Amino acid sequence: MPSLENFRLTVFRKVAEHLSFRKAAEELYLTQPAVSLQIKALEEDLAVALFDRGGSQVSLTPAGDALLEYAEQSCRLLNEATHAVAAFSGTQSGALTLGASTTIAQYVLPRLLSQFCAAHPRVSPTLTSGNTEEIVKAVEREKIALGFIEGPPRSRDLTLTPFLEDELVLLVPAAHAWAERNEIAPEELARAPLLMRERGSGTRHIVELALEKQHIRRSALNVVMELDSTEAIKSAVEAGLGVGFVSRWAIAKDARFGSAFCIVEIKGLRFRRHFVLVSRKASELSGPAAEFRNFVLATTTATGSGKNRDRSKTTKQA
Template sequence: MAHLENARIVVFRAVAQQLSFRKAAEELYLTQPAVSLQIKALEEDLGVQLFDRTGSRVALTAAGKVLLDHAERVSVLLQQAEHAIAAMGGELAGQLALGASTTIAQYVLPRMLGEFLAGHPRVQPSLISGNTERIVEAVAQHEIGLGFIEGPSRSRDVKSEPFLVDELVLIVPAAHEWAEQARIPVEELKKVPLLMRERGSGTRHVLEMALERHRLKPASLTFAMELDSTEAIKSAVEAGLGAGFISKWAIAKDLRAGVSFRIVAVEGLRVQRDFLMIYAAGPEPQGLVQEFRRFVIDRAAMMRGA
């Protein structure tokens, strides 16, 4: 389905959200001069300056902030119109803007999204990934309609609901002395270098809270390295750099294929968490976002029962 939104407003929103003409050009697959010309033409039409360009810094003017607020609301309304018109023909169509924190983006969402698109081929998805803080920010700023995160959100600008249960498990190199043990005492974690996700990661937040409940303060542990993805932690463990906690969803295929790491149970320590769907505070999502939200809830129920 053709996009109903005015091209200049699309360019304006991209620059306003990125606060960068270069990044907006990359996002829209345009040249930077083309983006600049669109903004210049829009400013001339409105008779105001929308951006304050001081050196390499780009900031919205007061008029720019007003236009962005209205442009985001118009974008939502036009998307709803596209979805409603498509629904009149008995099918779903239009753009579906999603975001997911790293583990969900890599191991959970692709399968769900693939199944959804198989039944709705005219849907055009986009997906951004990052840690939990980044996805919460993207939902709150209406960059995406629906987000999926691994840790709790403290933002009042989003609503959240659980859709899938996850568990963090400890993995060690296959040659590690713990590899053949059925379980280890929780105090043993003080003796091994731990590979941790970066600050702002939902995985790290949940793990640190679980460890503190067992009186394992960060100061009593050896954090060998911070890594920005589950895959990086798996590779570092396989290389013998330490032990790490990762999602059970991230190792399902690895265990079937045979890998050079082992899962080790820790006495009394079970780190469970909810994967959450989030959307902007206010009215519940409508149209295509709502349809995908319902699909995820139904599909997650099937995965829990599998």
Template sequence: MAQLENFRLKVFRSVAEHLNFRKASEHLFLTQPAVTLQIKALENDLGVRLFDRSANRVALTAQGSVLLRYARKISALAAQAEHELGAEGGQFSGELSLGVSTTIAQYVLPRLIGAFLDEHPRVQLGLRSGNTEQVVQLVLDGNVAIGLIEGPARERGVHTEPFMRDELVLIVPPNSDPAHFSAQQLLASSLLMREQGSGSRHVVEAALEKSRLKLKSFKSVMDLDSTEAIKSAVEAGLGVGFVSRWAISKELELGALRVAQVRGLTMARHFSLVTRTGPTQQGLTEAFRLFALTRGKLQSNSGKPRRLRPSTR
């Protein structure tokens, strides 16, 4: 089925939401000159300037902000029409925008969307990643239809629901000894942490506080901006860190990292789906939400990460 949303409006919406022509071109799988050409053509058609451009920034004009508001409404209506027309035999089509926090994007989402696209091959996915706070903001701003986050969402205006269990575990270098840490041994270590705003960091801080362990009491604390950076630093012997069990299956198999138990310290959590509060989700967004809830429950009940098998229906 052809997409009902006007192509130039779709290009405009991407540039307006990214405020960056290069990022918009990557998102749309177009060249940057092609994106620029579409924007200029749209400005000529409308007789207004939509963006203020300078060497270092792109900003919406007042007219651009008005058009973005209507472009989002047009996109939502077009998507709803596509969903209702295309949901034959349980299959959906159209574009679904997801905001995904970092750990989920790297270690969980590929399996999840692979299985979803096996069932709905005509769906086009647009993905934007960031930490939990950034993903929640994307949902609030209407830049994505649904978010998948690691930590709690404290902001008003969003609804969250858990869809998959997770556990943060302490990873140590492969030659580390012992495999069990006391609180005192943990405090004597250099702790590698995710950055502020990360859902993983929030869980670690809450668990440490519950156990009356303060960050300032550690030998040292280093903030890193990704789970991969923490794993590499631990493997290099720079310290220890708490990461999702989903993130280390390969390293454990290869013997590159070990998991150490900390007496009296557990960090169980749930990954959550987040949507804006308001009317019940419809069509493709609701189909993905229900799919994620169902598959997430299957994964959680399995007790360990495993490949999501596509449906055979």
């Protein structure tokens, strides 16, 4: 469904988002001169400069900051209006902006999106991936309507709905001495070369919390490398660079499991968690976002993978 937003405001929002005429042009499939012309025309209409183009940096002027707030509100209201009108057609249509932490984006959402899009062919989904912290910020700033994260968010006024059970497991190379053992002691892990996800990752947060309960401090861990994705962790383990934690979902269908790497239990430790749906409390979901949320909850319940789900709740964390 076409956007109802004024095109100049669309261009303005993209330049403001990236603080770059070139990046805005690339996202909008325009030439950079075309973007510059749209901004110039908007500034002439308003009789005020919206961007400071001094030097090599682009920044918003105070007038630009003020306009951006209203432009984002306008975009949100027009999207809601589009979805409300589309409901009278009896079918869902329009844009569906999603964000997910990397594990969920790689191993969980593709199957769900495939099923959803088959039932709703007029919906156009966009999926952005990042770590838990990045996805929460995107939801807060209304860059995406619905987020899927792995760990507890450090945010406020968010609606959280657990939807899928997960467990983190310790992956070791198949040739590692631990591969022949049923389990290891927690203190052995502290001495091992450990591959960790980057700061802000939900996986890292869960692992550090669980180890601290066993009196293993972060500073005591022998972290030899930080990596920004589960696939990178798996490849590094396979190469013998160390041991690392990954989601069970990440190895469920991996042909390398058993031959390149295997799971080792840690005595007295289980790293269980729920994947969580995140949306803004202040903005009630509507249109494709609401439909997809309901679909995800219904699908994970029907397959039994979302059992023991708590009710939606609102967090107000500092």
